[in-house]
Amino acid sequence: MRALLPAALFVLTGTAAFADQPKLAVFDFELIDTSLPGEFYGSKPENERMLRIGDQLRKELAQSGKFQVVDIAPVSDAARHSNLQACGGCDVKLAGQLGADLEITGVVQKVSNLILNLNIYLRDVHTGNLVTVASADMRGNTDESWSRAMSYLIRNRLLAPNYGKPE
Template sequence: MTKPVNRVGLMLAAALGLCVLAGEAGAATRVAVFDFELLDTSSEVDIRGPKPEEMRRLALITDEVKRRMAAAGYDIVDLAPAKARIEDATPFRNCNGCELPIARDIGANIEVIGLVQKVSNLILNINFQIRDVETGQVLRAGSADIRNNTDESWLRGVSYLVRNRLLDPPPTGKAAP
């Protein structure tokens, strides 16, 4: 005589197995999120470099991208061991992929680089690019125009990009088939 199958128990076990697999897959994707850079093409450009509040905002949005990616289950790679190499290579917008070996050497599967272009104190553009560290292939890119040079507008722009471009669908480090 056979025992009746406990379908609820089987469904719960299968769901738990899928959650474990999904957790392992998410944790396996290691991400190097490089600091966002500023390209000031406005008439306010200062030869001494970016204004202190804009440097703070660059750090603010970089940290926000890291926070949101970590909350989505990605393992954010510590860039501190590569600090000198990063400083030598920046700005990344001018180096034609020189950050890829850095990301590879610190164990990342994918990298995120970003740029804020300041057209004026009212018009700014936040851009990012995700690349597969192994192949250098661009997996996804996005851009958002923002109005007003404030913490709130920068965070709103990055929030839009993360929700609608960076994490939708979740990056895996491999190009879609």
């Protein structure tokens, strides 16, 4: 069994050459909408925002030089038709099909238009183990609040030099 803890720590601190960078699959985010408006009118604005923050996450992690972000297109249909948070490891299996070392899934929970939460889960594809979780609360359901929450998590959690390291 291949352990990727050193690679995961590199992800958070990295200085290795591109060839040594872990391959990362970033799946589209999922929505848990328990709000009253979502129940009555659906979640169209949130669905569009989830696609945007997924693209933002892929772009910023690729630009960081710490990852080789892989294209999820070959498995995106299967991922879209699964609940990646509760499918018994199908996310890890799909990422493995892409040749990824690490994979990210994410969930946005909408309680109301004022209270939302963004969660990111980073897993080691080879072991299935959770490497880290990053979470941010959002106040306000706007494009700007979603983008800022994602930027915060990328900058201060996923790419922070000491995040995920034992003290």
